[in-house]
Amino acid sequence: MIKHLRSAADLDAATATLILDTAGEMAALAGREVKKLPTLRGRTVVNLFYEDSTRTRISFEAAAKRLSADVINFSAKGSSVSKGESLKDTALTLQAMGADAVVIRHPASGAPHRLAQWVDGSVVNAGDGTHEHPTQALLDAYTMRSRLGRLDGLKVAIVGDVLHSRVARSNVLLLTTLGAEITVVGPPTLIPLDLAAALSPATKVSYDLDSVLPDMDVVMMLRVQTERMQDSYFPSAREYSRRYGLDIARMRKLPEHAIVMHPGPMNRGMEITPEVADSSRSTIVEQVANGVSARMAVLYLLLGGKA
Amino acid sequence: MASPRADAPSKIILSASDLQRVVDRIAHQILEKTSGATGTVLLGIPTRGVPLAHRLAARIHAFEGIDVPVGSLDITLYRDDLRLQATRALGKTELPGGGIDGRRVVLVDDVLYSGRTVRAALDALKDEGRPSSVQLAVLVDRGHRELPIRADYVGKNIPTSLAESVRVSLTETDGLDEVKLTGGDK
Amino acid sequence: MTSYLLRGVSVLGAAPADLLIRDGVISSGAPEDAEIIDADGLVALPGLVDLHTHLREPGREDAETVETGSRAAALGGYTAVFAMANTSPVADTAGVVEQVWRLGREAGLVDVQPIGAVTVGLAGKQLAELGAMATSAAGVRIFSDDGHCVADPRLMRRALEYVKAFDGIIAQHAEEPRLTEGAQMHEGEVSTRLGLTGWPAVAEEAIIARDVLLAEHVGSRLHVCHVSTAGSVEVLRQAKARGVRVTAEVTPHHLLLTDELAASYDPVYKVNPPLRTASDVHALREALIEGVIDIVATDHAPHAVEDKECEWAYARPGMVGLETALPVVLSVLGERWELIAERMSRTPARIAGLTGHGTDLKVGQPANLTLVDPSARRVVDPAELASRSRNTPYAGTTLPGRIVATFLRGEPTVLDGKAVK
Secondary structure, eight states, X not given: OOSOBSSGGGOOHHHHHHHHHHHHHHHHHHTSSOOOOOTTTTOEEEEEESSOOHHHHHHHHHHHHHTTOEEEEEEOTXXXXXXXXXXXXXXXXXXXXXXXXEEEEESSTTHHHHHHHHOSSEEEEEEETTTBOHHHHHHHHHHHHHHXXXXXXXXXXXXXXXXXXXXXXXXXXXXXXXXXXXXXXXXXXXXXXTHHHHHOTTOEEESOHHHHGGGOSEEEEOOOOGGGGTTTSSSOHHHHHHHHOBOHHHHTTSOTTOEEEOOSOOOBTTTBOHHHHTSTTBOHHHHHHHHXXXXXXXXXXXXXXXX | OOOOOTTSOEEEXXXXXXXXXXXXXXXXXXXXXXXXXXXXXXXXXXTTHHHHHHHHHHHHHHHHOOOOOEEEOOOGGGOSOGGGSSOOOOOOOBOXXXXXXXXXXXXXXXXXXXXXXXXXXHHHHHHHOOOSEEEEEEEEEOOOOSSSXXXXXXXXXXXXXXXXXXXXXXXXXXXXXXXXXXXXXX | OOOEEEEEEEETTOSOEEEEEETTEEEOSOOXXXXXXXXXXXXXXXXXXXXXXXXOTXXXXXXXXXXXXXXXXXXXXXXXXXXXSOSSSOXXXXXXXXHHHHHHHHHOSSEEEEOBOSBGGGOSSSBXXXXXXXXXXXXXXXXXXXXXXXXXXXXXXXXXXXXXXXXXXXXXXXXXXXXXXXXXXXXXXXXXXXXXXXXXXXXXXHHHHHXXXXXXXXXXXXXXXXXXXXXXXXXXXXXHHTTOOEEEEEOHHHHHOOGGGXXXXXXXXXXXXXXXXXXXXXXXXXXXXXXXXXXXXXXBOOOXXXXXXXXGGGSOOOBOOTTTHHHHHHHHHOSOHXXXXXXXXXXXXXXXXXXXXXXXXXXXXXXXXXXXXXXXXXXXXXXXXXXSOOXXXXXXXXXXXXXXXXXXXXXXXXXXXXXXO
C-alpha cells in the first residue's frame, strides 16, 4: 500500500480501483443512521491548510471524523514564508504531536512533497499550487463510475484553464491510469505546450469545444479566474464564455447519457451557465457528497493498516 | 488465517459430501432453535460466510419452503487488528430488505477461532441497527478462543494446535468444497 | 619567502618534471632550501579564474563572506574570482567595490576582483557610475546586473558603448523579465507535470540575440553569463561567425544536471537560469569544447539554510559551486588538461583583462597554479564544504579529481587539500 498521496501518479490502476471500490463501501455506510466507524480510533489526522478552502477542509474533516480519527485543524492562512513559521518548523511540530497523517493544502506546488521529507506520517495532498489535487480526481472518477458504470474507454473532455489547474493535472493522470480517453479543451494560451508528453502521451488537445462535445461521455468544466484576462490569456470574459463556456445549446450537442461535471467553486455565467449547472446532467452536488466517501477511502487505505 | 506452505502436511477434515451434510444439519438446527426461522435473518461474514449463509437459506427453503432473508456484514472496519498488517480491502455489507431491527440475526462464518471476528461483527451489527437477538453459526470451531464467545450452531469441532491452520474451500469462492487441516508437527 | 619544489609534477598532463617556485614566480636553477612537495601523479594547472562568483558580502554574511568564499575558491583550485555586484548595498559605487576588493586582499586566499553593477541598485533604470568604479582601487572592468537582466534595450546599448572608454565589458544576465514572471524552472514537460511556472528558453535566447546585435551595432564587447540553452548556443555561434565581439560562459551545473531533478521539489536544484533538458546539456558541452562558449564560470551562489529548506517557489535560486567546479568539469570533459586550462583559467583572465592569472607555468611567470590529483574520487559531503552555505546539488555524488594544493603568487593557499588559513 502507498504511504503518501501526493500526486495522482502515486496511484497505479489496482490501487486507484481499490480506492474507488472502498469509496463505494464507505458511501453505502453513509446512508445508515450511525455514520461513524471505529476504524481509525486513536489515530490523529491534521488538516494543514495554507489556503482558504472551507469545502475541501470540511470534506476531509468529515471523512476523518466518520472514521473516528482525532482531527486537528491547523490553519496557517496568510503565512507567506517571510512571516510566520516555516513549513519545516510546522512539520516538526506536527511530528512532535504524533500526527499519523497530514492533509495539506498549500499555494506552492510540491509543498506536500517537501512535507513528506520532514514528517514520518502519511501526507495527503489536498491541492498544491498549480500542481495537483488527487482526491478531487478520485471523487471525480468515482462520480463518473457511479453515473456511467465504467471508466475504461470513457471519453472525457476537460475544458478551460488547464495550465493553472491542479484538478486537470490530477484528473488527466488518474483517468488515464484507469483507461479513460482524455481530451483537454481550451484556448491555446491556457493549455501547456508539452501537456501530452508531460502527463500522458494519449491525451488529446483541442481548441474547439463544439467539435469535441458530440463524442464525449463526460465534460468537466474548470473554473476560470477572471484575473487571467489581465495577463492576456484571453481577451474578455465574454469572448471566453462564447468560445469555451458550456451553455444549454452546447450541452445539447453532448450524447444523451453524457454528464457535466465541475469541481467547484463555479463562475456561473463564465465557464458554465446556471441552467447547465442545475440540469439533471450536472453531477456537481453529487461530487461534493462523493468527496467525503473518496477521502474516507484514502484515509482508510493510508492509515488502516500497519504503518 | 496463515496460508500453509505448499509442502506442509495436510489432512482433509470435511469432504464435499461431509460439508453438505453439515450444512444440512445446521439448517435443521436453525429451524429448530428459531421456531421455524420466523423473524430470522442470516448475515454472512465475508468472504466465505456469505456463500455459507446463502446455502443455509437454500436448505431451509428446501426443507420447509421458508424464505429466510440473507445479507452480508463486512467487519473489516471494526477489526481490532488493523494495524498488525497491511491495509485490507473491504468486503460488502448488504442488509436484506427490511433491515435487522427487531429481528433475530444469525451470523454465519466459516471458522470460529479467537472470537475477534465475531466481536467485530457484533460491533458492526450494533451500528447497523438493533436486532432482537444475535446467534452465531460456524462451519468449523477450532478452539483457542481469546474472548468469551461461543457459537450456537457448529458444523464440526476440530481440536487444533496453534501451529495448524484450517483451510475452508467453497465452490463459490474456491472452486471446490472441502475443509483441510494443514501445518503442525505431522 | 619560502621556495617550493613540486617534485615530479605533470604540467597539463605532460611528462613529470620538477617545478620550482621562488619569490612568487616559476623559477629555474638549484632548488636549495626549497620545501619539497611530492607531486607524483599530480597535474598542475594555471590557477583557475572564475568570472562569476557571489560572495554575498556586504549584506548576507550569514550565507557567505569574502573570506569564506575565498577559502572555498582556493580549495576549488581558483586563484582569482570575480565577485558579483548584487550585494546589499549593491556594488554600484566606487565605495562598495573598494570595500569588497579590500576584504579580498585581507583574506589573501584568492584575488577578489569586484564586478560593478551596470545600473543603480540593479534597478535597470539608470547607469551606475561605471567610470568611478573603473578608476577606483578595485579597477573594475566587468559590469553586470547579474540576478537581473538589463532589459531596457536603450540602456543596454548605452552601457555597452559607455564602457568602451576604459575597455570595460558588460556581462549580461540574459532573461527577458516579462517572459519569466513567476518562473520557477525550465518550461517544458517537467514543469508542466510539476505545476511549476515555466522559464522558457526563448526568454534567454531573445535577449542574447538582441544583445549581440546591439554589441555589433556599437562595436562593443559583450559577455553572456550562464548560457543554458541549445538555442542560445546557436545564436552565439552565428554572432561569432559574423565577428561580433561576444564571449560566453557556462556553469558546471548546466553541463551536468537536468530539469528532471526538480521532481523532488527540493530547491537545492532551483537555480537561475534553471536546469534545462538533456539535449541542452549536450549542446552546451559541445559548444564548450568547440569554443562557441568560451569559459566555465561557477555562478557560485551561497544561500542560508532557511532560503533553501522550504517550498520550491519560496526558495532563492542558486547553488554553491566553487569547490566542485573542477571535478564536475573533469567528469564532463575528461582529463583534457589543455582545454580545461583554456576554459577555466586563460580565457576568463583574458576576458577580464586580468594580468598575472591564466599564464603558462613557465619560468618567470607568476606562480598562480593548482595541483590536482586526477585519480582521486570524492563523495561530495555538504558538511565538508568551506563555503558558509551548504546548497550543493552534488551531495552524495562521487566526482573525480581532488585539488591537492593551490598557490597564489608563490604562496600556498591550499596544501594537502586543506586551506592554509
